[in-house]
Amino acid sequence: MAMTRRISALLLGALLTTAVLSCGGRPEAAAQVVPPEPLDYAETTVDGHHLLADDTSGSGRVVEVLGDLAGAEHIAVVVPGSGQNRDNFRAGAHPGAVPLVNGRALYAAMRERAPEGGTAVVVWLGYLPPQGYGADLVGTARAREGAEALVRFAREVLPADAHVTLSCHSYGTAVCGLAAAQARTADDVVALASPGMGVDAAHEIRARVWATRAEDDWIRWVPSLRIGRLGLGGDPMDPEFGAVRFDPGAVSGHTQYYRPGSAALSATAAVAVGDSGAVSGGLL
Secondary structure, eight states: OHHHHHHHHHHHHHHHHHHHHHTTOOOOSSOOOSOOOOOOOOOEEETTEEEEEEEOSTTOEEEEEEEOTTTOSEEEEEEOOTTOOSTTSSOOSSTTOOHHHHHHHHHHHHHHHOTTSOEEEEEEEOSOOOOSSSGGGGSSHHHHHHHHHHHHHHHHTSOTTSEEEEEEETTHHHHHHHHHTSTTSOSEEEEESOSOOSSSSGGGSSSEEEEEOOTTOGGGGSOOOOBTTBOOOOOTTSGGGOOEEBOOTTOOSSSOTTOTTOHHHHHHHHHHTTOGGGGGGGBO
């Protein structure tokens, strides 16, 4: 049993290291021990970008809004995963892993489903994801910091009467799972390519949980476990987890879930505009 657990832990580390590399990460010499100061949210426009926060410390935190946040009935919050930072927030060498590009794709898909308006997207890199192959990558320390920040953002910045969907990718799904385990954070959580949601089952999350993963996404091989400080919790694609699982369609690999025209993006947009019934045809 001890040997099996050790092998699982090593496999977990190896696979999550691959996650960072595929999303633009790099070796991390030393983990940040002290959590960053809470972001001071304030609206500003810089070069046409509607920002709520832009912090250069550490790997950087950026929060950008697409659409009319104050007047939105439906709001999607895009939460990126490991390897994402201020430098690759708007452009990067890894297609499909650029937070703002993904946010724009989701916003366009939401507007297509709800052309009368009332939608907005927040691309929320409001935490410091793991950037390399340090211990942070295979545990929930950064995810817990991110979850605390995301809960604060949802409660203090987002309109109280809006329908809020957290659209989360890879390590970001652990942030979202832990955040939505607290009340008044979100109505729906969409987990894309999750290595674990920080909790053991959907009933711990105080929102509807949706999940999808491509057949050839290597993240499926990440062990769904927690060994001491290692592991990111339950796999939402496991039927016993209790999430609503949907077919991603023809997407391939780990970073194509926001590809325009894809079934994964269409389903995420449907959930985000409150049209969850449109996803029923692609349930697993």
